[in-house]
């Protein structure tokens with residue numbers, strides 16, 4: 001496990017992008033029992049000293065503004081384009097010969113997945129691919145729409161709160177792919193079921209695919225949270241008021257299958273990222289899933 005010294009960026013957002021730091025994969029390395037115990041004792045301590053209900057009420061009431069504030073500050077400079085997208089999800093490279101394909105990205109932010117998809121597939125007015133993308137933050141959607149690569153001929157971006165469960169501007173049973181990258185962790189776990197259930201309605205039965213990547217239990221960013229940032233088990237508030245939750249494989253499998261999806265992939269991606277200039281070793285744990293609508 002990482003040393004006890006906190007990184008310079010404390011418990012704020014750590015980049016989710018594995019390209020930012022040089023890294024060595026440690027996919028095949030299991031944690032030792034001792035590392036497991038240490039991590040569990042950190043998490044237990046965080047929970048014992050979790051924030052008060054009053055503090056959580058304040059954070060909760062501020063949640064609608066938190067992501068707008070984040071994008072006001074960082075604009076399109078925080079998250080890097082998700083260059084690994086096509087290695088992990090080759091189904092996002094659409095053959096020109098394929099039938100028309102409709103994709104929705106939820107929680108798209110400023111387009112760090114959408115623009116690589118546009119570029120890689122060389123989308124233009126004649127393309128057989130149409131992209132929808134939405135985010136809670138109107139600031140993020142404004143920034144995305146100002147990008148010169150945004151074109152309404154093959155992309156429609158809109159503001160949408162996944163927890164509102166309101167109808168999407170998309171026909172039910174029509175989507176080939178839904179992409180959800182580092183988004184469900186930003187939503188309170190009590191809402192995960194209804195959010196997934198609502199989205200599954202829009203996938204094509206029998207072949208519509210749900211593509212997911214998010215934080216896994218024991219990720220370094222979890223173990224570095226200060227105690228008073230813990231809200232409940234595996235759920236934390238960052239200093240900027242955004243939430244982050246850390247998932248387990250079984251939990252995700254149960255969430256997706258009880259909402260009408262069938263497992264194609266559910267894996268742990270463990271990496272050791274090394275930031276040489278800060279002499280930091282960061283053990284990152286992400287979960288990656290592909291599920292198909294029954």
Ligand SMILES: C[S@@+](CC[C@H](N)C(=O)[O-])C[C@H]1O[C@@H](n2cnc3c(N)ncnc32)[C@H](O)[C@@H]1O
Pocket residue numbers: 067079082106107108109110112113134135136137140160161162163180181182183186187
């Ligand atoms: C960590 S960012 C990831 C952005 C993008 N998916 C990416 O990979 O770069 C989480 C995103 O989820 C969005 N989000 C959080 N809660 C949401 C909600 N209830 N409905 C829709 N989007 C939400 C935030 O506004 C933010 O853009």
